[in-house]
Amino acid sequence: MSFARRLLMVAALTFVLAGCDDMMDDLAPSGEDRRPAVVLGSVGPQVGQIAPDFTLDDTLYTPHTLSTELTSARAVVLYFTMWCPICDTHANHMRQSIVPDFPDVRFFLVDYVSGSVPLSRSNQVASGYTDFTVLVPTSDSFTRLYQATMGTAVVIDANGQIVRMNEDFLDGNKLRATLEALP
Amino acid sequence: MALLHFCRRIVCLFGGLCAGILLPLANLQAASCCGGGSSSSLIMPKFSRAMVSLSADREDYNGFWDSQGDYRPDPEDSDLNQYRLNLGYAHRLGARWQGSVILPYVWNNNEYTGLTSNTQGLGDTTLNLWYETFDNVTCVWKVRQWADLKPAVYLGGSLTVPTGTSRFDDVANSFDITGRGFYRLDANLLVDKTIYPWNATLLLSYGKYLERDVNRDYGSYVEPTRRRLGDRRLATLSAGYTYFLESMDTLTFTLAFSHLQEDDGRIDGRPDPSTRMEKNTLAGTVAWSTMDRDWVFKGTLSHAVPRNDWGENFPVTNVLSLEVNHVLR
Numbered sequence: 001m002s003f004a005r006r007l008l009m010v011a012a013l014t015f016v017l018a019g020c021d022d023m024m025d026d027l028a029p030s031g032e033d034r035r036p037a038v039v040l041g042s043v044g045p046q047v048g049q050i051a052p053d054f055t056l057d058d059t060l061y062t063p064h065t066l067s068t069e070l071t072s073a074r075a076v077v078l079y080f081t082m083w084c085p086i087c088d089t090h091a092n093h094m095r096q097s098i099v100p101d102f103p104d105v106r107f108f109l110v111d112y113v114s115g116s117v118p119l120s121r122s123n124q125v126a127s128g129y130t131d132f133t134v135l136v137p138t139s140d141s142f143t144r145l146y147q148a149t150m151g152t153a154v155v156i157d158a159n160g161q162i163v164r165m166n167e168d169f170l171d172g173n174k175l176r177a178t179l180e181a182l183p
Numbered sequence: 184m185a186l187l188h189f190c191r192r193i194v195c196l197f198g199g200l201c202a203g204i205l206l207p208l209a210n211l212q213a214a215s216c217c218g219g220g221s222s223s224s225l226i227m228p229k230f231s232r233a234m235v236s237l238s239a240d241r242e243d244y245n246g247f248w249d250s251q252g253d254y255r256p257d258p259e260d261s262d263l264n265q266y267r268l269n270l271g272y273a274h275r276l277g278a279r280w281q282g283s284v285i286l287p288y289v290w291n292n293n294e295y296t297g298l299t300s301n302t303q304g305l306g307d308t309t310l311n312l313w314y315e316t317f318d319n320v321t322c323v324w325k326v327r328q329w330a331d332l333k334p335a336v337y338l339g340g341s342l343t344v345p346t347g348t349s350r351f352d353d354v355a356n357s358f359d360i361t362g363r364g365f366y367r368l369d370a371n372l373l374v375d376k377t378i379y380p381w382n383a384t385l386l387l388s389y390g391k392y393l394e395r396d397v398n399r400d401y402g403s404y405v406e407p408t409r410r411r412l413g414d415r416r417l418a419t420l421s422a423g424y425t426y427f428l429e430s431m432d433t434l435t436f437t438l439a440f441s442h443l444q445e446d447d448g449r450i451d452g453r454p455d456p457s458t459r460m461e462k463n464t465l466a467g468t469v470a471w472s473t474m475d476r477d478w479v480f481k482g483t484l485s486h487a488v489p490r491n492d493w494g495e496n497f498p499v500t501n502v503l504s505l506e507v508n509h510v511l512r
Contacts, residue, residue, distance in 0.1 A: 025352050026345035026364045031396030034404040082295065083258050084357065085247040085496050089457045092250055113296045114258070123258040123296065149401040150356050167405045171455040 044163075045146045051156040051163050052145050056110075056135040059121035064108070064135060070158045073106040074182055078135075078154040079169065080143065082113045083123050090151055090169040091129060098172060102179050109134045112143045157182055225271040225283040226313055226337065226373070228476060229320050231510045236271035236285075238481075238506035245487075245501065248494035250456070256489075258296045263358075263498075266290040267306060279315045284308065289347065289361040300358035306347045307362040313339040313371075322377035332376070339371035341390075353402050365412055366393040380425040382435075390415035394449070412458050413446030423468075431474040439466040444495075461495040462487060479508040 038046040045052070055065040069076050079094060081087040091109060099107055109132045114120035120136040137143065146154055146166065155165040155178045165178040227234035244263035246256040257263065266289070273283035287306030293299070316336040323331045347362015354360055369390040376383055394411040398404055421439035428434065441464040448458035466485040472478065485502040487494060 025399065026347070026349050026362065026395075029351070029396040030398055031407045031409070032398055033407050034398055035406070036404070082298065082356070085249065085498060086357070086457055088247075088255070089250045089496055093456070113298045115296065119259060119296060126258070127255065147403055149403070151401070152403075167403070168400045169457070170450055171453060171457060173450075173453060 041160075045148075045154070045166050047163055047166060049163050051154075051161045053161075054142060054145070056137055056142065057117055058108075059111075059117055059124050059134045059136060061117060064133070066156065067161070069106050070156070070161060074102075074104045074158055075106070075164070075179065076156045077105060077107045077175070077179075078110050078146070078148070078152075078156070079108070080110045080112050080146075080148040080150060080152040080154075081134075082150050083111070083127050084150065086151055088127065090153075090172070091132070093172050094153075094169070094175070095129075095131070098176055098179070101176075105179060105182075107132065110142075110148070111136050112140070112148070115139075155179065159183055225273045225285055225311065226339075227273045227275070227281060227283075227510060229315065229317075229335075231512055232275050233511040234271075234273040234283075234508055235511070236269070236273070236506065236508045238267075238269045238271075238504055240265075240267040240269070240502055240504045242267070242500050242502045245489055245499045247498045248461075248491075248496065250459075250496045252461075252492045252495045254489050254491050254493070254499065260294065260296050262294040264292045266292065273311075276312075278318070281313050281315070283311045283313075285311075287347075291358055291361065293358040295358065298356070298358065300356065302348070302354075302359045302361070304348045304361045308344045308346045310342045310344065311339060311371075312341075313337050313373075321375075322379065322382070324379050326378060331378075334374050334376035337371075337373040337375075339369075339373065341367075341369040341371060341388075343367040343369070343390075350401050351397055351399055353399075355402055357401075363412065365395060367391065367412075367415070368393070369415070377425075380427070382423045382425065382437075384419070384421045384423075384439075386417070386419040388415075388417040390417075392448075408451050410448065410450050410455070412448045415443070415445045417441065417443045421466075433470075433472050433474075435468075435470045435472070437466075437468040437470070439468070440464070441466065457496075459495070460497040462497045463493045477510050477512070479506075479510075481506040481508075 038048050040048045041050060043050045043052055053066050055063050057063050079091060081091060111120040111134050114123055115138055117136050120134060124130060124134045151168045153169045153175050157164050225236055242265045246254060249255055267287050269285055269287045271283060271285040273281055275281050286308050289306045290303045292301055321333055321335045326332060345362050345364050345366060348354060348360050349362050349364025350360055351364045367390050369388050372387045374385045391414055392412040394409050396407060397410045398407045419439055419441040421437050423435050423437035425433050425435045444461040446459060448455035464485050464487050466483055468481055468483040470479055470481040483504040487499045489499045
């Protein structure tokens with residue numbers, strides 16, 4: 001069997017296996033906007049929806065309720081962290097380059113992996129984020145409620161609790177632009 | 184004595200890059216947070232027809248370097264591991280040309296505070312093409328003239344194909360991924376010199392990721408963007424000593440130092456510092472090969488030092504690799 005034929009067989013096998021695991025998104029990426037359509041004003045985590053209200057303890061056992069926080073702030077930013085290198089890069093960038101420019105916005109880290117206040121506090125201290133308020137969901141229902149995962153940044157404005165942004169922090173530019181565009 | 188001399192000639196004849204190597208071109212494995220199973224580059228000795236390679240890796244995670252280069256331990260109750268099985272095949276395409284393909288299969292086994300992830304799948308596939316700038320083997324026993332110092336120089340190109348599962352596929356978090364999601368082209372230079380029983384190798388590699396569309400991130404559809412990772416540089420310097428057994432089988436001990444870094448990525452043309460990374464690694468390898476070099480068995484321990492300024496924005500990991508190469512003459 002020629003080398004070229006062997007190579008083709010390997011390539012074909014690779015592509016078949018890739019297709020089986022829904023990996024064609026990487027082999028042939030799409031730029032199509034597939035975000036789900038939302039009914040404006042309905043309750044949900046998508047941009048344009050009313051943010052689901054919640055109450056969560058922080059790592060010092062102080063409860064925080066979204067609707068209450070919004071009465072004294074222009075917006076609330078939730079950043080979902082798992083204390084990993086990327087989360088650290090994002091959160092550090094947010095701390096240094098974004099938080100100082102928006103003193104009337106409430107920034108929260110959401111530790112969605114620790115599962116308990118003591119463990120979350122330990123991770124917060126070890127990671128050097130005692131200057132942030134860290135919210136601690138004790139089940140994954142909160143993460144599901146906001147359809148969030150590692151690195152997700154959610155912006156909720158005070159004007160009717162509309163979700164302005166819900167996606168990966170990336171380079172922080174979209175978060176900054178979203179906060180600058182707040183009413 | 185005559186037998187020993189004959190055996191040495193055989194060793195040199197079958198040597199070249201003397202036992203065939205699975206280069207650690209991509210010690211950027213990283214299931215946790217930053218990437219996934221990637222593979223390496225396979226080079227076979229001169230005058231061989233083909234080579235088959237099978238290797239198994241166990242990579243365990245031991246904290247990370249933050250964006251300032253400070254070492255941070257993982258959170259309590261974390262146990263992060265990635266296992267890889269790499270199948271490689273190299274084939275001679277011409278007197279000076281060889282090509283190879285490496286397919287990794289990846290298992291992620293992670294406990295991270297409250298999160299458990301056990302996933303598996305193909306990693307990113309690597310296709311390689313190498314050009315040998317020499318016609319005769321360059322390993323020597325004694326330096327008698329300047330020409331004996333001439334090294335074996337290989338020029339190569341690699342294409343990484345994103346056959347793994349990346350953050351842009353339907354995954355819940357970074358622990359589920361087995362690949363990085365981007366095509367990458369690498370230009371490689373390998374310089375190897377053997378003056379028995381010593382040898383030294385320098386590998387330099389420059390890689391460029393191809394820009395791609397992104398409309399999904401960690402399972403959720405997002406506003407479409409064009410993204411790419413930053414340019415990648417790898418330098419590996421290694422030195423080895425070969426000990427000849429009575430049977431003329433050999434044991435080779437090699438120490439290597441690798442430096443790997445990637446620049447800022449790009450999102451719609453803007454810099455994205457969150458994907459910037461740097462990693463330094465020390466590795467030790469023990470290889471046993473038969474006298475005719477048809478079979479080579481290797482064990483490698485690659486260690487990233489968990490101290491400040493040994494890396495940046497990347498997990499600290501140790502990798503144990505066991506590898507078998509079979510050369511077809």
